[in-house]
Amino acid sequence: MPWTLAAVGSLACTAAFAQAPSNVPLDRQVDEAFRQVMGAPGDMGVGMRYAQLLVQAGNYEGGIAAMERLLLDPAAPASIRLELAALYYRLGSYSMSESLLRQALDDSRLAGEQRAFAENLLRDVTKRGQVSQLDGLVVLGARAQTNPAGRTSQGTVLAGGVPVAVADAFKPKSDTDLQLMLRLDHRYDLGTQNEATVVSSLVAQVIDFSSSSGSQLRVNQAQPYNLALAEVTSGIRFKPSPANMQGLALRPHLILGALSAQGHRYLSNHGLGLDAEYRIDERTLVDGGYEYRDYSYASRIDVPDAKALGGPDNLLRVRLSRELGPGRVLTGELRGRFHRTDRAYYDHDGYEMRLAYSASYANPLTQSGGYWTTTVWGGVQRRSYGATDPAVDPATSRRDTEWRIGIGNVIPLADSWSLLLQLEHMKTSANLPNYRNRNSSLYGAVAYRF
Known part of the structure; x- marks a missing residue:
């Protein structure tokens, strides 16, 4: 789709923009989110917010590591795999992105616009993997x-x-x-x-x-x-x-x-x-x-x-x-x-x-x-x-x-x-x-x- 690349760039950070107070510097938000993760390591929402703030700050590798830790929980929502796939796509790791997209699409909880986006991104990733x-x-x-x-x-x-x-x-x-x-x-x-x-x-x-x-x-x-x-x-x-x-x-x-x-x-x-x-x-x-x-x-x-x-x-x-x-x-x-x-x-x-x-x-x-x-x-x-x-x-x-x-x-x-x-x-x-x-x-x- 014509908007695929734009969506890849913004999908992983949409929630962070909606939640982050505009009057607080981003580095302080990241530090505070990290302290919250240390205080509640099992809280999926806190962990996801920390990962999204890292991505918003331009630390994509840190955001990837934070999201992969969340996937250790078997109950992790399919949207995490989708956001992680989008990040791997941005970094040019198309094989990793394809694997995560297929796993996300196999999860019946992925629905609506997120499922449509995952399907379109998968078609693009698959094409990029061809000789x-x-x-x-x-x-x-x-x-x-x-x-x-x-x-x-x-x-x-x-x-x-x-x-x-x-x-x-x-x-x-x-x-x-x-x-x-x-x-x-x-x-x-x-x-x-x-x-x-x-x-x-x-x-x-x-x-x-x-x-x-x-x-x-x-x-x-x-x-x-x-x-x-x-x-x-x-x-x-x-x-x-x-x-x-x-x-x-x-x-x-x-x-x-x-x-x-x-x-x-x-x-x-x-x-x-x-x-x-x-x-x-x-x-x-x-x-x-x-x-x-x-x-x-x-x-x-x-x-x-x-x-x-x-x-x-x-x-x-x-x-x-x-x-x-x-x-x-x-x-x-x-x-x-x-x-x-x-x-x-x-x-x-x-x-x-x-x-x-x-x-x-x-x-x-x-x-x-x-x-x-x-x-x-x-x-x-x-x-x-x-x-x-x-x-x-x-x-x-x-x-x-x-x-x-x-x-x-x-x-x-x-x-x-x-x-x-x-x-x-x-x-x-x-x-x-x-x-x-x-x-x-x-x-x-x-x-x-x-």
Whole structure:
């Protein structure tokens, strides 16, 4: 189910949040719960509260040990095995999680939403234990935008350094589009001690604007392009030092991509990359990577100097994710992109910073509607170009600053179906009026995960 991971993150701590006084520091609550356990070692409720507080504090291994002690009692409720299975799942111990889930489901006392959650988690765990695993996502949506073509918001622009009025055809215009996206992820476990796995992904997307039709190419196209893109990556993910640095994983991979516009080839790229991730602790993950792509543009009537536009592109990124509490994640990311062409005024270096906060919570409309996930984000990107463009202004090199903010929500509809809603605003400030623009978009989609 779309909310499975969020539920895993919050299930084991729900009771602790409901019972813990907000004005008492968490470490003091843990200490007090431990003293209560020592005073009443046979009290199941006291022992469970202590285990949940340990988990809430980020001490998952301590929480697991506390819950396993409770299972020594033959009368222990099935919900303890379910919460313990969720913790093992979070730590990647899928065989232990599967065993506990099967025991919990064999207990007739497990009922209602807990039983449904256990069944869904068991299907996920069983799949993860297979040598060959295929996951997929299909998204069908519609989007409305105020300025999808990124037209300047200024009344005049520069042509050879001389101000000229913007023609009506090239002023910002709102538009809507339909989108269809497919993502396939395949993993093949090689069965080695360093957990080597062949990981391959396919991403394909089609975007059809209501104002664009046919496949006729024009000079100075005024309408936004209908687009079709596809990208394939494949490489081996492994842990280079599973004994000494269990949390480190690397994935060198190959990249192949293509983009068509108005039914004609627009550009293609190929290259290679290296993904890396390191789990510092149960709540903190650092990941990043490097990608090299070589771009090649197709010669067509609407792409002047096509050969000059192509060239190497280098991308560096690093991201830090911190789980602040059950279902609440804060993420910060830094990116640097360095693009080179056959014309210095097309060359540019870009630096970007992104920040996102995500929270998962029980469906506010019904008690058995799964978990909603809301994400808010913001970012800023600065681009500097390598030389002046004589066609725009022979005296000034282009510099842009792009600001972006947004909010999105994922709402589960059924076992594998979910509703996606997203609102975003983007504004670009530039030292040249030709590139100052803004755009707001509203996106809604239905997603199916298999």
